[in-house]
Amino acid sequence: MGYDMAVEVSALNEIFVEFYYWITVPLMFLIHVGFCLYEVSVSRAKNHMHTLMKNAMLIPVVTVTMFLFGFWIYFGLPKWPFGEVVGGATALPWDITMGSNFKDHIMGVFWAAFLLFSWTAASIVSGAVIERIRTGAFLIFAVLVGSVTWMIDAAWGWSAGGWMVTDWGYHDAYASGVIHGICGGAALGILTVLGPRIGKFAPDGTPRDIPPHNPWLAVIGLFIIYTGFWGFYAACNVPIIEFDGLWTATTIYGTPTTLSTITFNFLMSLAGGLMAGYYMSKGDSFWTFSGGLGGIIAASAGNDLYHPLQAFLIGIAGVWVAYKLHYWVERKFKIDDAVGAVAVHGYAGSFGVIICGFMLWGYPALADGSATITPWGQIGGAIIMFFVLGFIPTFIVAKILNAMGILRIPKEVELAGLDYVENQASAADGQEIVNAELAEANASSSL
Amino acid sequence: MSTGIESWTPVKEVAALSPFSGGEVLLTIIAVVLWIGWQIWQIKSENRTYDEQVAKLQGNLPKAVSGD
Numbered sequence: 045m046g047y048d049m050a051v052e053v054s055a056l057n058e059i060f061v062e063f064y065y066w067i068t069v070p071l072m073f074l075i076h077v078g079f080c081l082y083e084v085s086v087s088r089a090k091n092h093m094h095t096l097m098k099n100a101m102l103i104p105v106v107t108v109t110m111f112l113f114g115f116w117i118y119f120g121l122p123k124w125p126f127g128e129v130v131g132g133a134t135a136l137p138w139d140i141t142m143g144s145n146f147k148d149h150i151m152g153v154f155w156a157a158f159l160l161f162s163w164t165a166a167s168i169v170s171g172a173v174i175e176r177i178r179t180g181a182f183l184i185f186a187v188l189v190g191s192v193t194w195m196i197d198a199a200w201g202w203s204a205g206g207w208m209v210t211d212w213g214y215h216d217a218y219a220s221g222v223i224h225g226i227c228g229g230a231a232l233g234i235l236t237v238l239g240p241r242i243g244k245f246a247p248d249g250t251p252r253d254i255p256p257h258n259p260w261l262a263v264i265g266l267f268i269i270y271t272g273f274w275g276f277y278a279a280c281n282v283p284i285i286e287f288d289g290l291w292t293a294t295t296i297y298g299t300p301t302t303l304s305t306i307t308f309n310f311l312m313s314l315a316g317g318l319m320a321g322y323y324m325s326k327g328d329s330f331w332t333f334s335g336g337l338g339g340i341i342a343a344s345a346g347n348d349l350y351h352p353l354q355a356f357l358i359g360i361a362g363v364w365v366a367y368k369l370h371y372w373v374e375r376k377f378k379i380d381d382a383v384g385a386v387a388v389h390g391y392a393g394s395f396g397v398i399i400c401g402f403m404l405w406g407y408p409a410l411a412d413g414s415a416t417i418t419p420w421g422q423i424g425g426a427i428i429m430f431f432v433l434g435f436i437p438t439f440i441v442a443k444i445l446n447a448m449g450i451l452r453i454p455k456e457v458e459l460a461g462l463d464y465v466e467n468q469a470s471a472a473d474g475q476e477i478v479n480a481e482l483a484e485a486n487a488s489s490s491l
Numbered sequence: 492m493s494t495g496i497e498s499w500t501p502v503k504e505v506a507a508l509s510p511f512s513g514g515e516v517l518l519t520i521i522a523v524v525l526w527i528g529w530q531i532w533q534i535k536s537e538n539r540t541y542d543e544q545v546a547k548l549q550g551n552l553p554k555a556v557s558g559d
Contacts, residue, residue: 105526112519140507143507143509145506178537179533180533183530183533450538457545459552460544465543465547
């Protein structure tokens with residue numbers, strides 16, 4: 045058998061790409077670890093285990109539904125509803141690509157990368173609604189956001205064939221709107237119906253602070269999310285591909301970037317966000333670390349192309365907008381967003397999508413130059429992400445679940461704490477053991 | 492008797508690696524039923540838990556809130 049250089053290079057590239065995406069998956073697992081840590085730490089001691097289990101159980105329901113239909117949406121609906129459903133059986137659960145087979149080596153890895161984004165999407169919503177939503181209701185929202193609405197927005201705006209990209213020149217390289225904008229909007233839609241935690245607002249409407257149970261563990265959780273975010277950024281790129289005679293990385297749109305660029309910009313937007321969060325909150329640890337996340341999210345739409353100092357400034361501006369809007373919305377509409385998820389993800393993300401339209405105005409949105417990035421394309425995109433696919437679907441479903449009486453936990457349970465029964469049982473078990481030990485000690489000493 | 496593959500050579504002719512290839516639609520139906528069934532069971536179970544909890548808290552609520 046003769047040596048064929050082209051075949052060797054092609055095989056090596058394929059193996060590298062498979063491994064590259066595969067390694068992003070365990071990195072992105074850390075995002076979920078971080079979310080669980082920070083959500084539990086923000087909740088009060090009486091709600092810890094319920095908060096943890098609510099977030100953890102989104103993993104199986106989103107995973108199964110992403111396998112059953114979520115991933116198909118990405119391949120099937122890039123032109124829908126203005127064009128035909130495409131893709132045929134690709135990514136349907138009985139398609140050969142969605143199983144263990146020797147003809148396709150990478151579909152499962154791509155699926156996992158998208159799936160981890162789906163967990164993140166549902167987890168963003170999870171934090172905002174803690175301490176009063178029923179787990180069953182939340183898991184319905186997890187499927188809605190994690191396996192349906194975000195997959196529709198990815199098909200429309202995060203694919204070279206998506207109508208928002210081809211018709212509007214929508215650009216969102218690292219998902220400011222595609223993940224964060226939609227999830228912030230989705231969280232706000234639920235919160236509007238769900239209402240605040242008991243005691244959050246004084247009778248005159250003044251918001252009260254409900255302090256985190258464990259502030260330092262909450263920020264460690266955010267630190268871990270930063271770490272996992274690297275995997276997210278890496279997974280948004282095609283790592284190496286021939287582009288106009290040059291080997292380079294590209295975005296999901298097929299437009300060129302470099303790993304150097306995104307590394308610069310990830311860190312510089314993180315720095316800007318941290319500084320802004322610290323400044324705005326006067327050194328509050330939770331808002332400082334949330335600011336770091338918000339900074340990255342604000343710059344993410346254009347972090348494939350920005351100069352590092354532009355990413356830094358956009359990170360600062362995005363966090364300023366998110367912080368101001370958070371408290372304005374809280375006071376004006378009595379919205380109790382327990383972890384600031386609507387602000388950090390929704391407002392910073394939407395800001396990031398819009399500012400990208402001005403910063404990258406006139407840049408090609410696709411490799412062949414058939415679409416161009418514009419402010420109006422981005423503004424339209426931000427509205428679709430936050431309101432059309434984010435706020436409206438969860439608001440409607442929340443209304444339905446509320447009417448069925450399965451949205452919010454009973455008032456008595458909220459007051460006593462979601463873990464009340466388990467804590468009582470645990471205390472009783474503990475006391476029984478102490479009594480048994482005392483009896484044994486008394487028997488031994490009388491010998 | 493074989494549930495799928497009887498030989499690894501020639502490997503280029505191997506497609507599905509899993510046993511009982513061709514039964515994927517049936518597996519999908521089972522998975523859909525299990526998923527929906529689990530979500531319904533979870534909601535019912537959670538409702539029962541809250542009903543029991545509310546009953547236990549009757550007359551007890553101030554003590555429960557104060558942590559006594």
